[in-house]
Amino acid sequence: MTSSRPARNGILILGGGFAGAYVARLLGRRGATIVSPENFMLYTPMLAEAASGTLEPRHVVVPLRMMCPYAELLLGRAVGLDEASRTVAVATDAGSFDVAYEQLVLALGSVPRTLPIPGLAEHGLGFKNLADAIHLRNHVLRELEAADAALVASRAERHLTFVFVGAGYAGVEALAELSDLVRDALRYYPRLRGARQRWVLVDAAPTILPEIPTRLSEYAARQLTGRGIDIRVGTTLESVEEDSLVLSDGSRLETHTLVWTAGVRAHPLLAELGLPLDERGRVRVDNILRVEGCGNIWALGDCARVLNAATPDHPDPPTSQHALRQARRLAKNLQAAPRPYHYRMRGMVATLGRHKGVGDVLGLRLRGFLGWFATRTYHLYQLPLTSRKLRVVTDWTVSLFFRRDIAELSMLGHARGLSREGHEEASTISVTFGTREGEGVD
Ligand SMILES: Cc1cc2nc3c(=O)[nH]c(=O)nc-3n(C[C@H](O)[C@H](O)[C@H](O)COP(=O)(O)OP(=O)(O)OC[C@H]3O[C@@H](n4cnc5c(N)ncnc54)[C@H](O)[C@@H]3O)c2cc1C
Incomplete structure (x- = not known):
């Protein structure tokens, strides 16, 4: 009752x-x-x-x-x-x-907002809430591990190709930040030195970041292109499979990562x-x-x-x-x-990864470091609770002096307990690492 x-x-x-x-x-x-x-x-x-x-x-x-x-x-x-x-x-x-x-x-x-695109529901990753963010981070770091383990270069490249569909705030900021993460993380993957990585940003609209003034969105597009990001506007996603996708411009991209942020x-x-x-x-x-x-x-x-x-x-x-x-x-x-x-x-701001951003504050168009600084200052001001602001400032300060944490924690969600099988698996993993290290020395 x-x-x-x-x-x-x-x-x-x-x-x-x-x-x-x-x-x-x-x-x-x-x-x-x-x-x-x-x-x-x-x-x-x-x-x-x-x-x-x-x-x-x-x-x-x-x-x-x-x-x-x-x-x-x-x-x-x-x-x-x-x-x-x-x-x-x-x-x-x-x-x-x-x-x-x-x-x-x-x-x-x-x-x-998803569309009835073949394979999208099965293979697309979202970016709307905290669980999505943690999942995407773990996914990207696992792709680096898979690329590192791959025996042939073409397979490694597939793991190092990341496609984002939707070039609004969520898609652009996520792509910019994650490409910085991968760039930083690759220092710890000597086998992947020189491997080709690919970041593709796709949107049906004619420009990226439609929420901000055109001059700033054009600047953002130039910034991202200068960093090697392949921007495809006026383009849509046609279909997705587990390890590839097809765009409306006819291209087929080999990838395991499709992030869907095309609207709500x-x-x-x-x-x-x-x-x-x-x-x-x-x-x-x-x-x-x-x-x-x-x-x-x-x-x-x-x-x-x-x-x-x-x-x-x-x-x-x-x-x-x-x-x-x-x-x-x-x-x-x-x-x-x-x-x-x-x-x-009175203004709008967006980050484009570390030390880069765009902002339109009280009529002033801010780009690059100033845009990034304005974005951070605005969000810090808006974030409620002094204790939260201090935690964020501490994180930002630490990130100025130290490299990013690249630990991948997805396995923590699946504790195995003390089963015999779990121990056997663990010892197999250490043997496998030993073999790979030995190969490297030879
Ligand atoms: C990744 C990302 C980045 C963004 N970046 C920016 C940015 O830089 N600048 C900007 O201005 N905007 C940004 N936005 C947009 C902004 O987040 C939204 O416009 C804003 O959150 C809208 O607030 P809201 O309260 O309407 O919705 P939400 O913040 O989504 O809140 C809705 C709430 O309703 C709850 N809810 C759902 N179902 C139920 C139910 N049945 N019963 C009770 N509660 C329920 C949800 O759990 C949630 O807490 C971004 C959005 C995303 C996803």
Whole structure:
């Protein structure tokens, strides 16, 4: 049987990402109840650095209970809405129940948008959350090990070919950071000295980084091309197999690595809630961020089509910068007479790997080291909690003086226990290493 409980102060927030966590934080002592499947907010702009090893993965997330000390956290998922009884069905590890609200905030974010491309679902790697970042890092480091173990050069090259589809923030930053990781790591692979590595960035659009001004995105493209990255705009992915893929320009690339970051779509739960949606499945809200036709349901962030009084021609793009500004307005609208949302962007920043970046800050176009420095400064300023900022600064400082950590930890997720089989396997591995070392001496 299902029982119900009230949301703290009547405010129920679905989603603890940028939008939801900031609304709860900005409500301060008034409090709210957050429903989230994770007990942390992921600071996505730093995800690429977590993948490349510049930042410790734990340091790019902020625990919700610390970030929003006056909010109640329900670790679980919203699974349904009953507007008539003003309740949301929530599934948690402790069972399912209804949570009653007076004001409901939808901040469910987005999910990766995939296309029905043959082989994509089986062989593509995502880059949207912390698990994706750790998995991608481990995958890239395993590819280096496989290249090192390969007996023929053509096989090694296949392991050293990395293809990213989607040239927005996520794809460009991930590619730039991971190519730096591989370049640094190769110092420790003497057998691979001189081996050809290949990084390919593919996008259907005519330019990379459509979120930033054209002059800066052109600069970013020149930077990446200068580092040997093969940029293919106006190109799409046609099909993928385990060890190769085909692009719309007719080329076939031999690779084991396809990273898919080509866009997001609204959270699928929204389609089941009976609320007004736009053609992309996002909830339609009015100019005060209230869901159209609903007196007490609000929405923001990637899951909503948000109209901005400062940019009447187009709704807000799905960025953390906009989610944060929307959260500021919504937290105020929940506490006093609602006012329209209005945000004029003063800048944007993106990193292109170590010591390189682009930024447009207060009308100043920043490139190279200055762009990189501005990007880091901006994200450090935005990251909540002084303790988190200090951890990130410490990681960055260490990375200035020491080389990256290249340990590959994926096996840690599969502890074998003390079985006899496990010991036998371990001794086989040491014999194999011994043989390879012996060969090297000869
Ligand atoms: C790799 C990457 C890099 C990016 N880099 C940048 C950048 O440099 N600059 C920039 O401005 N933007 C960047 N973005 C975009 C930015 O992250 C998003 O626009 C922002 O996170 C949107 O905030 P949100 O709260 O709407 O969604 P999210 O932050 O995705 O939060 C949604 C939350 O809802 C939770 N949720 C999901 N299902 C349920 C459920 N059933 N019940 C309850 N909760 C649920 C999720 O777990 C999540 O915590 C990047 C995105 C990615 C993926």
